[in-house]
Amino acid sequence: MKPFETAVKNPTIYARISDQALDSGELDRFCADDDRSGGQVLFRGVVRGSADGRAVARLEYEVHEAIALNTMRTILQEVAASSALHFAGAIHRGGVVLPGQPAVLVLTAARHRRAAYQANEAIIHRIKHEAPIWKKEVFVDGTHRWGHNCEH
Numbered sequence: 001m002k003p004f005e006t007a008v009k010n011p012t013i014y015a016r017i018s019d020q021a022l023d024s025g026e027l028d029r030f031c032a033d034d035d036r037s038g039g040q041v042l043f044r045g046v047v048r049g050s051a052d053g054r055a056v057a058r059l060e061y062e063v064h065e066a067i068a069l070n071t072m073r074t075i076l077q078e079v080a081a082s083s084a085l086h087f088a089g090a091i092h093r094g095g096v097v098l099p100g101q102p103a104v105l106v107l108t109a110a111r112h113r114r115a116a117y118q119a120n121e122a123i124i125h126r127i128k129h130e131a132p133i134w135k136k137e138v139f140v141d142g143t144h145r146w147g148h149n150c151e152h
Helices: 064-084 113-128
Strands: 012-018 037-048 053-064 084-094 094-097 101-108 133-139 142-146
Touching: 012 064, 037 113, 053 084, 064 084, 064 101, 064 113, 084 113, 101 113
Parallel strands: 012 084
Antiparallel strands: 037 101, 053 094, 053 133, 084 101, 133 142
16 A cells, blocks of 8 residues: 555445446446545446447346346445545346447545556456356347456
8 A cells, every 4th residue: 555545444345237227327326525535536438339340239248146246346445445445336238238338337436546546457357257157249231249247
């Protein structure tokens, strides 16, 4: 921990899987009027319209919801504790997501921006590698490919 970062007792943790369009306002409400956090970082992972030079029609996410939520909560709690966060939240889509639409949102809030940025990156990296969420890329030409959610 950096000298200016101190542990936060009971940071707020929020995790959800949704089959509906994501709205960052759902996470923002947890940090509204919170004067403790000088840094609030929102990551919005958006479906790209192409992959490897091929046009993407949509992504289809399959989620083992109970395990994914438990995994996400554990990740959020661990990163919040090690990063002095006041808030750590993540929402991931399940089902069909079109290009241009967000597939995942992560919001972190900390006293200082560096902690919020670093924690946000750590959370999305771990969710993509650890949560049982699989994506099927469906291309405009009708072909598709399956992959776990962690190519990069």
